[in-house]
Amino acid sequence: MILARSPMRIPLGGGGTDLPSYYEKHGGFVISAAIDKYVYASVHSRFVEGFLLKYMQTEEAATIDEIKHTRIREALRLMKIEQRNLELTFLADVPAGTGLGSSSSFTAALLAALHAYKRESVHPRQIAEEACQIELDVLKEPIGKQDQYITAFGGVTCLGFSNDETVEVWPLKLSEEALSNLEEGLVLFFTGYTRPASEILKEQDDRSRAGDAEVEHNLMSVKRLAVAIQIALEVGDLKYFGLLMNEHWHLKRQRSPKASNHNINKLYAFAIANGAIGGKLVGAGGGGFLLFYTEQKRRLRWALREQGLREVRFRFDFEGTKVLLHG
Numbered sequence: 001m002i003l004a005r006s007p008m009r010i011p012l013g014g015g016g017t018d019l020p021s022y023y024e025k026h027g028g029f030v031i032s033a034a035i036d037k038y039v040y041a042s043v044h045s046r047f048v049e050g051f052l053l054k055y056m057q058t059e060e061a062a063t064i065d066e067i068k069h070t071r072i073r074e075a076l077r078l079m080k081i082e083q084r085n086l087e088l089t090f091l092a093d094v095p096a097g098t099g100l101g102s103s104s105s106f107t108a109a110l111l112a113a114l115h116a117y118k119r120e121s122v123h124p125r126q127i128a129e130e131a132c133q134i135e136l137d138v139l140k141e142p143i144g145k146q147d148q149y150i151t152a153f154g155g156v157t158c159l160g161f162s163n164d165e166t167v168e169v170w171p172l173k174l175s176e177e178a179l180s181n182l183e184e185g186l187v188l189f190f191t192g193y194t195r196p197a198s199e200i201l202k203e204q205d206d207r208s209r210a211g212d213a214e215v216e217h218n219l220m221s222v223k224r225l226a227v228a229i230q231i232a233l234e235v236g237d238l239k240y241f242g243l244l245m246n247e248h249w250h251l252k253r254q255r256s257p258k259a260s261n262h263n264i265n266k267l268y269a270f271a272i273a274n275g276a277i278g279g280k281l282v283g284a285g286g287g288g289f290l291l292f293y294t295e296q297k298r299r300l301r302w303a304l305r306e307q308g309l310r311e312v313r314f315r316f317d318f319e320g321t322k323v324l325l326h327g
Contacts, residue, residue, distance in 0.1 A: 002043040002116045003325035006109035006151045007034040007317040008093070008100035010188065010282055010291055012233075013248060014226030016255065018144030018161050020136070021208035022219050028161035029226050031172060031233075032150040034317040037093040039102055041109035042325075043117045046085045054089040056096075071107050074134045079114045088113075094312065098190065099283025104147035107131040108321045116323045125169070127321050128152040142206075154320030156182075158230065178236040182293075183316055185238060187300060188282075189290050189309040191264055218255045222248065242277030242293035249280045264290070267307065274303035 009032050017028035046052060051067060053059040059068055063084065067073035072088060088110070096102045108131050115122040131148035135141050145167060149159050153169055156179070160168035174182065207215040225248050232241040249268070252259050260268075260281060267290060271279060275296030282289040289312070294300045301311060 001327055002113045004109045004112040004323045005038040005040045006105040006321040007154055008037045008102055008105050009034050009150045013229035014223055017219050017223045018146040023161035024163050027163055029223050030146045030159045031226055031230055032146055033156045034150050034154040035314040036317045037314060039105040039109045040091045041113045042089045043113045044087045046087050049085050052087040070139055074138050075110045078130060099288030101147035104131055105151045107134055108151045112321045112323055116326050124152040124320050152321045155318045156316055173234045175236060181238055185293050187292050188312045188314060189304050191290055218251055222251055239277055245280055245293055246278030275300040
């Protein structure tokens with residue numbers, strides 16, 4: 001049996017500039033952090049013909065073409081899997097639709113497991129590029145390239161997206177003290193809402209491709225903020241980082257009213273009033289997780305718990321997509 005895992009992620013700055021409709025014109029820049037919440041994929045040979053797939057549903061198919069789950073089907077096609085007697089099983093620490101990039105983590109974990117099944121050594125960049133090929137080129141999903149690269153590489157990482165489709169990846173230059181303080185000061189709470197990101201991202205993608213000046217100006221401001229966030233983190237000014245997160249939150253809401261709702265806005269304001277310096281709704285918006293930076297962690301935790309929110313504690317992941325078992 002082969003077992004692989006891929007981390008989920010929290011974006012720290014620049015989200016939205018990784019969509020092709022923007023970076024193909026202006027270049028994009030994102031800072032993202034992989035966290036120790038994972039999607040696991042296993043591949044195992046069966047004694048009977050056909051594919052047995054276990055994810056949120058259970059599916060059986062005689063051929064690859066009959067597989068309904070689009071990412072599984074296209075990954076098997078891309079990898080040119082000839083065997084027709086495989087069992088593929090998927091587990092996740094956090095459910096899909098919560099803004100932590102689990103869909104791309106799913107794809108990356110599956111690709112890593114299939115490469116291992118074929119006894120192929122693979123670099124994180126290849127995993128990221130293949131995941132992008134499946135999700136953007138084949139399935140035509142209106143998403144960016146941040147998630148595929150951060151889940152493949154891991155770490156607290158800078159991602160530069162060029163208009164020639166190249167992606168530059170380098171670690172954020174954090175001191176040990178700043179890294180520890182950042183990890184300690186970030187808190188993640190589930191809003192109680194789940195949603196697919198595609199509707200919100202498609203709206204941004206369509207407006208950006210149409211040359212909507214408002215969207216492009218907003219994303220340029222987001223990219224400038226990401227550069228400021230990089231500088232703040234690298235010099236260890238975490239309070240300023242929190243203030244920049246707050247500014248980023250307001251830009252996101254201006255870009256798409258669907259990114260939030262009345263209840264989420266109330267929760268955000270409540271968190272700011274109870275010790276959060278800044279925060280954001282993780283992912284495209286509309287639901288999922290609220291991420292805050294605070295220097296009053298205990299106060300903020302108790303306040304949000306009193307509102308009925310569930311905290312998900314995490315640490316940064318520095319391994320990226322990884323094969324755990326190769327037997």
